[in-house]
Amino acid sequence: MDFALTEEQQMIQDAAREFAQNEIAPVAAEFDLSGEFPSETIRQAGELGFMGIEIPEEYGGSGLDSICYVLMMMEISAADAAHGTIVSVNNSLFGVPLLEFGTEEQKQKFLRPVSSGEVNGAYALTEPQSGSDAATMRARAVRAADGSTYTLNGKKAWITSGPVARYMVVFTQTSDSDGNELGISAFVIDTEEPGFVQGKTEPKLGIRASATCEIELEDYVCPAANRIGEEGQGFKIALTVLDAGRVGVAAQAVGIAQAAYDAAVEYSRERKAFGSAIGSFQAIQGKIADMKMRIDASRLLTLQAAWAKQAAKTSGARNTLNSSIAKLYASETAMFVTHQALQIHGGMGYSKELPLERYFRDARITEIYEGTSEILRMVIGRTETGLR
Ligand code: CAA
Secondary structure: OOOOOOHHHHHHHHHHHHHHHHHHHHHHHHHHHHOOOOHHHHHHHHHOOOOOOOOOHHHOOOOOOHHHHHHHHHHHHHHOHHHHHHHHHHHHHHHHHHHHHOOHHHHHHHHHHHHOOOOEEEEEOOEOOEOOOHHHOOOEEEEOOOOOEEEEEEEEEEEEOOOOEEEEEEEEEEEOOOOOEEEEEEEEEEOOOOOEEEEEEOOOOOOOOOOEEEEEEEEEEEEHHHEEOOOOOHHHHHHHHHHHHHHHHHHHHHHHHHHHHHHHHHHHHHOEEOOEEHHHOHHHHHHHHHHHHHHHHHHHHHHHHHHHHHHHHHHOOOOHHHHHHHHHHHHHHHHHHHHHHHHHHOHHHHOOOOOHHHHHHHHHHOOOOOOOHHHHHHHHHHHHHOOO
16 A cells, blocks of 8 residues: 555646645635635636546546545645635536546537536536435426427526536436436536526525526427436436545545644644743644544545545446545534634634634535535445445
8 A cells, every 4th residue: 555646646736736825825715705706716727627637638638537636626625615616516516427427429519618627517406495305306307209309497506606607417307298207317508508597696604706506497408419328317327426526525625624724733833822832732732633633534535535436437336435434524524623723713713814714614515515414424324234
């Protein structure tokens, strides 16, 4: 076993850190406050090849491995978690279904522009009444009698990058024109076509610069050539994609936790109370030890999940257990660490003059999206016991 990064992985980590610290970190607070989408830095991320790290070069990506992906996600998210969210959607939630289940034509037409960062992608699974219980979605695609198109109707909610995405992977119940049920199917849609309606944007607690909205499909006519995979295969596609996406969220959580930890250690060395640096007090040292231990464990679990994800590309094995454990542990670590780091900063941690309160708010979503902690515990428990 070798814990060292390869030269290529080290290079990506360095490049991502330099970009994140020089370009993203200085503007993060401003975009958090305004809630505006950070188009310029996202364009730069595309130029650096960060919008499709694992996507082969012939489809607009960088053709690198899953370890490179999580290293990049950790660095970007340490500077700003909202950027991490936007980047992860293009890489995972949009990139994986197209790469793994798309046709050559779909890859050239839809994957290439999203992976190269020319346009944004999005992933529409959740609906106003169905989140964790994703299979109960109501959106529907009805196949035309001649089989050439589907007509899509329904509402989707909490769509990350929804307000800015050009292309979107959408999941719907499916039936033929006689009303026979065909199961859940996946489609890629163009948001510039008639029938796509952007709904309300969400005013969020954290990751505020990542744009999130509801969408509505009103008699959206989708060519059958834009169906991803087979009719009825959509739910498996959705869950396979989430297995990949959860590794990215774990990396995002590690990045947020690391940023909060670094700030807390530095502050504990500088801040004086009762005649000493507060970092010399056992109460603070205990917090630092607990934070460090959990971050290291989260990083290792995330790298292990990324390694398993990479191995699964050739073995075809499912990466459900590793990705669930990594996301669950890293997201709870991000909450723990940002809480403790803010506490170490005292009143200053509560002020918008420092990024601690932003880290704290941003960490919260990692316990919710792409599988809540409760769902992940259920998935791990079911896998381990073999019981339901
Ligand atoms: N990969 C592939 N297939 C899988 C799978 C996986 N990880 N997990 C289950 N399946 C298959 C099963 O084998 C089963 O197939 P068969 O019917 O052929 O046996 C089928 O899918 C149904 O599985 P279950 O019976 O286990 O389904 P369930 O309904 O009991 O549980 C669930 C499914 C685990 C709860 C799942 O619905 C889930 O993960 N829910 C959470 C949804 C989620 O994460 N939503 C986040 C939305 S994305 C987002 O956050 C938006 C954003 O923009 C960031």
